Amino acid sequence: MKDNRPVNLDIGSMRLPITAWASISHRISGVVLFAASFGMLWALDISLASAEGFARLGELLGSVPAKVALWAVGTALIYHSLAGIKHLVMDFGIGESMEGGILGSRLVIAASVIISVLLGVSLW
Amino acid sequence: MVTAVTSLGRSGLSDWLLQRVSAVVLLAYFILIGWVVASGIDYVGWQALFATAWMRVFTLLAVLSLAAHAWIGMWSVLTDYLTERLMGTKGNVLRIGLQLCISLLLFIYVIWGVQILWGN
Numbered sequence: 001m002k003d004n005r006p007v008n009l010d011i012g013s014m015r016l017p018i019t020a021w022a023s024i025s026h027r028i029s030g031v032v033l034f035a036a037s038f039g040m041l042w043a044l045d046i047s048l049a050s051a052e053g054f055a056r057l058g059e060l061l062g063s064v065p066a067k068v069a070l071w072a073v074g075t076a077l078i079y080h081s082l083a084g085i086k087h088l089v090m091d092f093g094i095g096e097s098m099e100g101g102i103l104g105s106r107l108v109i110a111a112s113v114i115i116s117v118l119l120g121v122s123l124w
Numbered sequence: 125m126v127t128a129v130t131s132l133g134r135s136g137l138s139d140w141l142l143q144r145v146s147a148v149v150l151l152a153y154f155i156l157i158g159w160v161v162a163s164g165i166d167y168v169g170w171q172a173l174f175a176t177a178w179m180r181v182f183t184l185l186a187v188l189s190l191a192a193h194a195w196i197g198m199w200s201v202l203t204d205y206l207t208e209r210l211m212g213t214k215g216n217v218l219r220i221g222l223q224l225c226i227s228l229l230l231f232i233y234v235i236w237g238v239q240i241l242w243g244n
Contacts, residue, residue, distance in 0.1 A: 027200075027201055030197045030201070031198070031201060034194045034197070034198060034226075037190060037194065037233070038229075041187075041233060041236055041237065041240070044183075044240055045236070045240045047167075047170060048170070048171060048174055048240060051167045054167040054170065055167070077154060081151055081154070084147050084151070085151075087144075088144060088147070088148075091144070122162075
């Protein structure tokens with residue numbers, strides 16, 4: 001592979017279109033979920049270890065900071081899932097045009113905001 | 125460009141397919157967990173669910189899928205931002221170091237998952 005090809009990708013100099021926002025958010029939510037995965041496995045471990053552990057986890061997740069964290073991770077999971085489904089749909093050749101990409105990004109972002117708000121309401 | 129050697133499948137098409145298969149497994153698993161938790165399960169029900177063979181197998185599949193999915197996903201992100209072009213040689217060193225840490229953590233996840241499911 002040629003390594004000396006010119007690259008003009010000064011992201012800072014561009015106004016990002018909605019498709020780019022959808023893409024970078026997919027990446028950010030993925031990194032957030034990777035960071036949260038340790039906590040998920042820990043929660044599974046403690047919840048199955050004993051009845052006391054299960055109760056303690058329930059108590060812990062009832063506190064305000066834990067609820068905020070739970071909501072943030074839940075929102076990342078919702079967005080990452082919907083953006084992933086959009087990818088799968090596009091893999092089948094649906095919405096691969098510029099207009100399709102823009103519409104898909106709008107749908108994914110709008111649906112994520114709505115479900116994320118609903119998750120927040122059900123948590124509080 | 126020392127990027128291909130640290131990819132999971134050593135092939136873009138292989139990683140592409142693995143990323144999608146693992147995504148579908150994880151989506152199904154999180155929908156199931158979300159549904160179970162939202163229905164307000166108690167410890168006895170939770171314990172009984174994870175005592176079944178199918179749930180243990182499904183959970184192990186989800187942990188393995190998480191390991192593959194996170195490997196490929198983090199590889200994609202790191203090989204885009206921590207690069208020689210953006211950071212010089214430091215980028216390569218930082219990226220390889222982080223990738224080693226990530227693969228070690230994912231290896232621990234798999235062992236931890238097995239220990240949670242079959243350890244008691």
